[in-house]
Amino acid sequence: MKTFEGKKIGIFGTGSAAKCITEKMANSVSFYIDNNPYKWNEDFMGKQIKSPKDLLSEEKNNLIIIVASMHYEEICQQLYGYGFQENINVFNMNIFVNPLNLPFEAIVREEYELLLEKVKTYLHSSLRNDVDQFIVGYENLIPLDERVVLIKNFLDNGYDFLDSHLYLLKDILPKYDVYFDYYLALKFEKEKSFSDALSLYEKILASGLNPSIKEKTIEHITHIYNHKISQSQRSIQKQQMEATSGNYYVHLMQDSIYSDKFIEYIKEKHNFDKHKFLIISYKKNIQYVHEKNLKEDNVYTFDSNTLSFVTGSELFLKLILESKKVLIHSLTDLICWCICRYNIDYTNLNWIIWGADLYSYIDVNIYTKLTENCLEELDLLPPSGNNSLTNEQLLYRKGAIRRLDNILTWNQGDYDLVRKHFFTTAKLKHFYYPLPVDHDSTDLTNTEKKCKLNLKDKFKYVLLLGNSASPNNNHLDIIYFLGELSSKNFCVVAPLSYGGPQQYVNKIIDEGRKILGDRFIPITEFLDPTDYRDILNQIDVSIMNHKRQAGVGNVISLLILGKKVFMNSEITTFSVFKNHGIALCSIQELFACNNIDEIISMDEYYKEKNIENLKQFYNETKLDYSLQMLFDDTESL
Secondary structure, eight states, rough: OOTTOOOOOEEEEESHHHHHHHHHHHSSOOEEEEOOOGTTEEEEEEEEEEEEGGGGGGGGEEEEEOOOOOOOOOOOOOOHHOOBBBTEEEGGGGGGGGGGGGHHHHHHTTTTTHHHHHHHHHHHTTOHHHHHHHHHHHHHOOOTTHHHHHHHHHHHHHHHHHHHHHHHHHHHHHHTHHHHHHHHHHHHHHTTTTHHHHHHHHHHHHHHSSSHHHHHHHHHHHHHHIIIIIIOOHHHHHHHHOOOOSSSSEEEESSSSSHHHHHHHHHHHHHHEEEEEEEESSSSOOOOOOHHHHTTTEEEEETTTGGGGGTTTTTHHHHHHTTEEEEEESSOOOHHHHHHHTTOOOOOOEOOOOSSSTTTSSSSSOSSSHHHHHHHHHTOOOTTTTTSSTTTHHHHHHHHHTTTEEEEESHHHHHHHHHHHHHOOOOEOOOOOOSSSSOOOOTTTHHHHSSSGGGGGTOEEEEEEEESSSSGGOOOHHHHHTTTTSOSSEEEEEEEEEOOOOHHHHHHHHHHHHHGGGGGEEEOOOHHHHHHHHHHHOOOOEEEESSSOOOHHHHHHHTTTOOOEEEEETSSHHHHHHHTTOOOHHHHHHHHHSSSHHHHHOHHHHHHHHHHHHHHOOOOHHHHHHHHHHHHHHGGG
């Protein structure tokens, strides 16, 4: 086929269509043709209007005529009489008119073949400039159409390559129909259906297919939260989808000792076959869930990286969408993203709060000044603005929490914080985890003889500092304070085997040994629950310097054993325990102590009272009841 390059171009017609073609074409127009004799020799769009008979004097092989008229068939017959041929030197204007004037739904649902035909026609005619201009116009209107990106790539390889890969272009529409979602979201927003609009915007943002639209999508989400919904407005209701309810419960879990213990507990106390445990691993190997549990048919492991792809998440999504209820054991960023990306709203969603999944996303300062300085020195201090609405992960979290049916926790204070900082209609359901340490089998009289780490042989008093290697334990404040005490007859045990970056762990070990010498005993390897229980039995005092709820399992274990616990009085956990008659000491009281004896001292009455009240607050009957309500009473959850 002859190309357009180097040829004169005439447009047959002098109406709005001719003007539109002239504006859209990259090639310049030489002249216009019209059958109206009153227009001959007049000027149109800066060029002369000619009579059709003037075409007889033109070199046909060097002329292209574009018919810009609704009377295309009649004009073509006229031109054929002058020796011109269709698709050789006569073309229909529709080839050059961008279909963007059509209704949007027609473009994205029905007219995509027209887009491809135009691209092929341009390529056949070597009108690469027009192709580029055409694609830019289409993309400006529909920036999320991922097919355009493919067409751009194929253009560099020519028509034959494009034609042989059309199946890819056709296949991508049903899989990534994100651009349609974008305009549908705009429609919902305009109609004030803000919940529907948010769900689609979050899905688009999580899809990540076209970065050019990300900023606009975030602007829309931010605008809805800031201007369309007030804190008092709780009318955003979770959309109730009609779906067939499954007959099993799905647990989304991390690789954790709590996950392992929970699986064991369900196996022992409940109908194990009615549960499916989906362990999401963020590391190469599973460390904490026992191998015997991993071998169970209803325990699945998923690499966190594969869930970012549709093909890697098919089983994961199938198990969720066909379930009766989903229990999210810690609402991680990845799970929030999945909920938004795949718009998981078809099943009953329940969030079991762990702590970091709440406090890392609200305006609560969880570090002391010493910890902040340490993290800054190690270049580990989280960037400011984590709680800003422009933070993408926070937007996914807001979208996930908005879709929840229930929030599961024993701590009313944490639930209140969720309601304060997030838009949700989720109800509070009381929930207790089985403790990872089994205290019923503890033999207190023989512990010191059996324990691999017998601390009481060397030290009169044993202090426990924190529950993990996470910087929110604020270790340094306590290490420096204890280092000032004149007494040397105590040691400090610091569990540092999980939960924090290695640079921070190394810093705490270095400072601990520098200040306390061999009295600082870091635990850097994961211990079997039995061995850890034996260490807890030797503890005299536990110091939890968190500024947010954390380490509750450890605290309960220590209180059951009659140990003295220091805790920040401003956190929700402190208030809950106090309200149940459990005597705790504040961190402020610790810093007021002048010697180790004051720190250790605890009235026997309070010790016994703590054990009694704690067993009323947390016991197997309550644990069983909370799980029974989850798994057996459909109406209660």
